[in-house]
Amino acid sequence: MSDTSETFDLVVIGSGPGGYVCAVKAAQLGLKVAVVEKRATYGGTCLNVGCIPSKALLHASEMFAEASHGFADLGVKVTPELDLPTMLAHKDKTVRANTDGVAFLFKKNKITGVTGAGRIVKAGEVEVTAEDGAKRTLKTKAICIATGSSVAGIPGLDVAFDRDTIVSSDDAIALKKVPATMVVVGGGVIGLELGSVWSRLGARVTVVEYLDKILGPMDADVSTQFQKLLVKQGFHFKLGARVTAVAKSSAGASVTFEPAQGGAAETLEAEVVLIATGRKPYTDGLGLQDAGVSLDKAGRVEIDAHYRTNVEGIYAIGDVVKGPMLAHKAEDEGIALAEILAGQKGHVNYAVIPSVVYTSPEVASVGQTEEELKKNGVAYKVGKFPFSANGRARAMLHTDGFVKVLADAKTDRVLGAHIVGHGAGEMIAEAAVLMEFGGSSEDLARTCHAHPTMSEAVREAAFAAFAKPIHM
Structure with a gap:
């Protein structure tokens, strides 16, 4: 194994919206920057399996639904036919265009991209292990942890994802056929978006949600009205329901739940069960404990108002720290941190994040x-x-x-x-x-x-x- 050493002003671990934007802004401000990414392509969850591919499918499925049900009222007569492989190909092409775009930005701004798993050895030193085991050491004045988040699963339940019948959001953007029935566990943003995709394409979708409303933190007027609109579109809802089991079944998979306030259990079967109960900070393999970086009770990296951890020279932004897990929030934090590292006054107004x-x-x-x-x-x-x-x-x-x-x-x-x-x-x-x-x-x-x-x-x-x- 070879061990080479290079020195940078900033090493960013993770190339999602927070990481790559931080890197680009820092490079624009004159810093020498490297980005460590374990995937073969840049962009993190958002560009590869999250925001971008899901929006491609949401738009395409919306066009299919419009053609199926709305065009006639505008005087346009069509008989649409679903071509799911082409729709998925459109999604993949969109992903490639965006991930290639980040690679272009790195090249344009003279940012060094390093493929492999990054681990913080100590302040000022990041070790990157490639797939073949080769190691590379990056010396740096500052380290930015921008590793994002991963699928959280259902609290208290050990769910066995099989990527076919019991799936996460990562898998739900690539189903090989439209399921006749789908149960979505979780009435938040991810569950409703991906449930909408497959509902428009023909699935009978039922949402099981622990709270007594969908879109939990949003304004009650909004969630109430929106739920009514989704019901008109064919959605079914089981609210105030605590899921106690998810298992494979003869129909595909089953979800067992009971009223959150107590009562008789109920079981729903479906061809596909989508678990969309949120995300958790991704810190696996980063060596944070050995480096002395503190985490809070939720597993997030603890930071101060300037994104500094308790270890001098180590910073963190995005889904891995406190605040809403939103790509644009991570981007703003990335810009602010880059400005701070360049001696400017970076700032994010958390009261105005849409x-x-x-x-x-x-x-x-x-x-x-x-x-x-x-x-x-x-x-x-x-x-x-x-x-x-x-x-x-x-x-x-x-x-x-x-x-x-x-x-x-x-x-x-x-x-x-x-x-x-x-x-x-x-x-x-x-x-x-x-x-x-x-x-x-x-x-x-x-x-x-x-x-x-x-x-x-x-x-x-x-x-x-x-x-x-x-x-x-």
Whole structure:
């Protein structure tokens, strides 16, 4: 085995959105950077088996559903036929384009990519072991842990994933055929997105969720309305249900659950069971214990406000630290850390991090929910406007959902915005920009919006918060 040694200003372990963005920004600021990645391709979970491939399938399946059920009302007569292999090929092509794009960014910014499993020997030293066992030592002034997260499974249950009938989100983007039935364990973002894909393609989907609502942390108005829309699309829900067993069966697999508050158990069988109960920080094999890096009770790397661990020269960002497990949150942290390491004042405003569910319709949220404001004793105003009263939405037959704006009762400063509707993930950005600059609902309402657009509903909700909506 060979052992070569190189010196860098920064070594990033992990090339997901947090890691690669941190590396690119640091290189742009003049640092000599290396990135360690155990996969053969860059991009981490997000680009390889998460955000990007799932969005490719969500869009393709939405187009299939539109062609199957919506085109006729627009005067377009078609008889669509599903070609699943081509749809999956589109997904794979999208993944390749994005992972190749990261490789291009590394080359453009003179970043050294090192393939293999990274282990922190001590502050200032990372050992990388390639698949063939060859080792490479990287000396560095700073180390950034950006290893992301992995599938968490069901708390308290040892579920045997077989990648065919009992699957994780990694496997659910590559099923070889459309199952007639699917049980999704978990009513959060991942479960509802992937459940939507297979539901649109023909599966009968049942969601089993421990809480008494889907999309747990989101605004209750949003989750209630969204669940009704999913039921209209054919979803079935078992809420307040604690899963006690997942096993293979003659039908494929079975899920046994009982009411969270107690009661008789029930068993559902399906061709495929998707376990989508969240993710956990990935720290396996990093040598954190030997290096003296502290973890919290949830297994996350402990950091201060500047992403420093308790060991000088070792930092951490993204899913592996506290906060929402969102790619864009990791990206912002990566940029902030790079700026800090370059002597600048990097900062992330955690009060303005949007969250999007890429179903149809989409769900998007930024800032506080109404429940959080009540819990914190904040006096607030609510402005709501339905897409059914929006001219563009009517023209496109996308009238489901609404926009909800929450503003401080005294200052009118917008504290949160929540959208259920077509294109919600794009529209939430203007609320985020407004909140980043401390804007009010009146500021938003007095900003001219193009007509006709879906975003006029955002303006109308703002009007409803500080005065009255015009078109309702």
